[in-house]
Amino acid sequence: MSITIYVPCDSSAVSLGADRVATAIAQEAAKRGLDINLIRNGSRGMYWLEPLVEVATAKGRIAYGPVQPGDVSGLFDAGFTEGGAHTLGLGLTEELDYFKKQQRLTFARIGKTDPASLTDYIENDGYRGLKNALAMTQEQIVQAVTDSGLRGRGGAAFPTGIKWKTVLNTASLQKYIICNADEGDSGTFSDRMVMEGDPFVLIEGMTIAGLAVDATQGYIYLRIEYPHAFEVLNAAIATAYQAGYLGDDIQGSGKTFNLEVRLGAGAYVCGEETSLMESLEGKRGLVRFKPPLPAISGLFGQPTVVNNVISLASIPVILDKGGDYYRDFGMGRSRGTLPVQLAGNIKRPGLVELGFGLTLRELLYDFGGGAASGRPIRAVQVGGPLGAYLPESQFDTPLDYEAFAAIWAVVGHGGIVVFDDTVNMAEMARYSMEFCKIESCGKCTPCRIGSTRGVEVMDDIINGRNLDKNIPLLRDLCDTLLNGSLCALGGMTPYPVLSALNHFPEDFGINAKATAA
């Protein structure tokens, strides 16, 4: 019987040499006359161990990592194909603490299955949600999503069921489902992991969304920075069409859903839903005024569901196991699980999917193991470039939308970027303004002009010029951005800037007392 060996095709694993490891394993096996079945799986999300090679044994899958091409012949010598002992041996993959402690619902298959195989998907609970959905009325599907308590995982945390209900109740000859796959936040990669590691779950989620609201056309708006995801998605979509999971007669139901991937072109603001729709329509990605809501007048003026990748990829498990099952994870009004991404200066970076409610401290130390540099963690930025910087004194905050809002922070898309004590927070605040300046769509004045002025004021502050005047000026400018911007880009840039100023005033050349004003 042939031996099954897994080497991830995930682009982060590939960035650490996974392709070369896969080639080395295939060559070494051929040299030794061993019959192996090499599967390119998604990543388990334990990136400090990537490339993580797994071997299927009677006891379960055994992990070795991080493996480099030079380790391969030694692994064969050690009999790793039968789970033999080796210094890189980690034991059973699913018994690794980091993995075992998680509650993987959305990520249930990722790292486990072959992302290119529809058979593997179906054998591992895939398309059960769609099967149920096909037997339900549209109202019942929307109700299940509402019951699950799912809120938009892109960052805004708007209840998904309400959005779907609005689109369902808006009559139109053509409606659309858009998957926002413009994952531009630094410190986030969960969307990428889903698209590369389990593309069919996203296709299934979008198909169910289409059935629920009567939308026959879907678009995945994917960022150009994800070329591997583009290939994986296109291959999976072609397979789904062939197998009757997309097209004019989904599984003999007579229902239609067509799906296409469209590429962005390097504009962060196109992750904002109205800017995204402008871009899909072939225009500059200028933010639209709301109302009208996209659910009423969205893409090409038609009712449109715009959901993030993780939101849509959570739909199949909700329809498979029921809204109640999903809702029973989490805390307060934050229901279900959140795939947290630990990134930056952290010893054990990766993907941690858990019900809401874990504290930052547990994530940073129990899972993350502290800073990679071995120095103290000084600040973490949660929720991407528009998220607040949190100091150590706030690390006991549970991951919960409301708990974060209460300390003037955001959970966002669940990305956590860790900085050690060498970070200069005034430089980070300047960067936030600079990022806003580079990425502003230019439609509203506070964002377009305010970000440029913000960089100038920060330069003055960093150079110690006239702090008595410039610190209040920075606050005043942030107030204008916060209250006067059209979308979250200008409206939330003050989060990192002011949190850096409030929590780390010493980096701005002032003492804590002076900032209290």
Added chain:
Amino acid sequence: MTESGSTQSTVQEIIAALKDKPGALLPILHGIQDAMGYIPAESVPDIATALSLSRAEVHGVISFYHYFRDTPPGTQTIHLCRAESCQSMGGRKLEEHVKSKLGIDFHETTADGKFSLEPVYCLGNCACSPAMQIGKEIYGRVSADSFDAVINNTEASA
């Protein structure tokens, strides 16, 4: 066929294949940039005519998106991540090294035409910061030394 003649026929083929898609402009621009490495100014009138847009509208879209370029790139384009996660792992120092090694700033191309350098704001490789991308290859945990090794390798194989 002259060079501009072949450019025009490539552009015409791409336009003809894609112009009937809803929201066809971005797919057309991607098609042209994939084929030629950039979007030549002389293709703008053809695109505008095919989509019933003004040349100004087409130009406006090209200039809005960071990824689209209207000048030919170097043989290889290096996208170096500048975002927070990469900064937390020494990205600013790496950026200085890359610029001095290549002798160019962002949005420039080396004099020998081998490398163009572009900033990028997140490659989704934040668990392996700092990150960069050359062509479709993504690199993680990039250091000054590993950058030099990759560049020397690329130069050798070019």
